[in-house]
Amino acid sequence: MVAKVDHNAIKFNQVSIAAVSLAAFLLDRPHLAGLLALVLAVGTARPAWGLFRIVYQRIVLPLRWLRPHVLDDDPAPHRFAQGVGAAFLSLGWLALVRGAGTLGWALVLLVAVLALVNVLFDFCAGCFVYYQLRRRGLIGRTAAQG
């Protein structure tokens, strides 16, 4: 489905995810990572309730810190990627509260790094993994891609 998607809203979302993930790690606050997972899960299920989207629309745009960059796009893959981020952060948080600090923070930092790489280089990690699996014949043509 092709619709209008504000790519600056997506970039703001990714920068926010990276900033909060890194802050959680630096300040050693596992529950901040858990809260971020919850925020992303809610934003995936109900985009209008997404915290960073609300901040972008109610604060960032009115103050003209950013301008909308609206393109024809399919919002579904972006929501899917956010859902994957929420899943990784949830697993990271679970690992942290169960005492597996290295695994937990590795998952949290992975989310931060992938978000930053997407913002800085327009590099879609999901596309990379998908293409590598496809060219090796590990997944078929009917699999969905984001």
Add this chain to the structure above:
Amino acid sequence: MTDRLLVLAGLAVALLAGWLLLRWRTARYRRPGAADLVRAAGRRPLVLAFSTPECVPCRTQQRPALDELQRRYPGRLSVRHVDAVAELELAERFGIMTVPSTVVVDPRGRILAINHGVASWEKLAGQLALNGAAPRTPVRATEAI
């Protein structure tokens, strides 16, 4: 806090090393050139656009960017769309790692850039020096992931 800052610094160094490795790898794939492909395209600047049928950003972002590039510079370049799985040999020739990817070739067959990820029409026009900018040097390993 200090140990965590060190971990982040290590992560940043690892990312930088990965980026440098990617630049080196891309430079290696650029070196042989693509004179045969430019000949087939009528000796005009050429953009090879690698995608797959299921790739959403290829369809919603890269394709419109290429259409816009051709609309703004009619007759000044050729765009060849390549299915990166069906034409795997061609994809491997340029070390394509993801889709969308674009390979930018000048009329002499020198590869000016290999862009891994979405490349805007402005970026492609700049790489081809279509917008009056100085042409990119094909010697330096310039690349974007």
